[in-house]
Amino acid sequence: MSTEALSERLFEALINGDRQMARVISTGAIDTGLSHEQLVCEVYWPTYENISKLYRNDQLTRLSHHMATRLLRTLTDQAAAMFEMTPPNGRNVVAFCGPTDADELAAQMAVDLVEQAGFELTFAGPGVAADEILGFVQQNQPDCLLIFASAPSDLPEIRELIDRLREIGACNSTQIIVGGGVFNRADGLAEEIGADLWASDPVSLVERMLEDPERRADESQRTVGAVKPAPRKKTTRKAA
Numbered sequence: 579m580s581t582e583a584l585s586e587r588l589f590e591a592l593i594n595g596d597r598q599m600a601r602v603i604s605t606g607a608i609d610t611g612l613s614h615e616q617l618v619c620e621v622y623w624p625t626y627e628n629i630s631k632l633y634r635n636d637q638l639t640r641l642s643h644h645m646a647t648r649l650l651r652t653l654t655d656q657a658a659a660m661f662e663m664t665p666p667n668g669r670n671v672v673a674f675c676g677p678t679d680a681d682e683l684a685a686q687m688a689v690d691l692v693e694q695a696g697f698e699l700t701f702a703g704p705g706v707a708a709d710e711i712l713g714f715v716q717q718n719q720p721d722c723l724l725i726f727a728s729a730p731s732d733l734p735e736i737r738e739l740i741d742r743l744r745e746i747g748a749c750n751s752t753q754i755i756v757g758g759g760v761f762n763r764a765d766g767l768a769e770e771i772g773a774d775l776w777a778s779d780p781v782s783l784v785e786r787m788l789e790d791p792e793r794r795a796d797e798s799q800r801t802v803g804a805v806k807p808a809p810r811k812k813t814t815r816k817a818a
Contacts, residue, residue: 579610581620588625593638595645604653614660615694618687619781622654626687630680630728630759647679651686658690667696669721669791674711676727676758677704684758685726688780692724695784708739715749722787723752728759733771740772753791757783769795 584607591599607617629650633643671692675685682704693699700720702711715723723743725736740754756773757780768776774795777783 581607581612581616582624584621585625585628588621589628589646592625592629592646592649593642595642595649597649600649600653604657613662614657615662615691618654618657618691619779622650622657623687623779623781626650626680626683627759630684633680634759644679647683651679651683654683654687654690658686658694661690661694663694664696666698667788669696670698671700671722671724671787672714672718672720673699673701673724673726674706675704675725676729676732678728681726681728681732681758684728685724688726688757688783689724691780691784692787695788697722697787708735708742711739712742712746715743715752716746719749720752721791722755724755724757726758727756727761730760733760733767737771744772753793754795755783755787 584603588600588603590596591603604617604621607621608614612620626647629638629643629646632638633640638646671689673685673689673692675681685701685703689699689701702714711723725739727733727736736756743749743752743754753774754772755775756768756771757777761768761776762778772795774793775786775790777786
């Protein structure tokens with residue numbers, strides 16, 4: 579069975595909260611010869627993107643979205659525990675994400691794969707104030723600061739954080755990396771807010787982090803001023 583077909587079957591199990599079927603599908607995928615890394619990259623990530631897209635377009639109920647993201651988070655944790663780890667490459671990453679369940683799920687997949695690739699990883703998740711992030715980065719001087727976000731409303735705070743890091747100049751060696759749905763949906767946005775590196779999916783993210791460790795933003799390409807969040811529309815949830 580193709581990974582696309584597996585993703586479609588898993589999607590149905592997840593939005594219905596069918597934990598047993600979700601486990602059967604995941605185990606079956608491994609039995610067909612997929613590695614746990616491939617399971618996350620080729621099945622779980624496309625499934626996550628589909629769930630997020632449908633929910634964002636008001637085509638999934640909140641109930642189905644919550645059941646799906648929580649169950650997929652459990653499956654992701656189980657798969658990550660079976661990763662074949664690459665020897666350490668000497669670089670360390672501190673990661674944060676936006677406040678939603680989808681942000682944390684996407685970030686979890688990404689950081690698990692980044693760690694598997696040999697990076698030393700610290701993941702704080704959502705809900706950390708910009709001042710705390712700034713202080714932590716200044717104190718620890720990580721090689722990379724990774725931020726995942728999916729909503730336009732998160733952009734002003736991310737932009738302000740990047741601006742403050744640049745202004746202080748106390749951690750110029752830290753590469754600032756962003757990812758998540760909001761950056762995928764707007765070409766050039768990551769560069770506009772001053773990120774050094776970005777990618778559309780975890781596999782590409784890991785590849786770019788390994789290939790471009792010295793890449794830094796071109797300050798001349800940045801847009802002056804804060805990024806304004808897009809207005810939120812009031813919608814009515816449709817049944818799954």
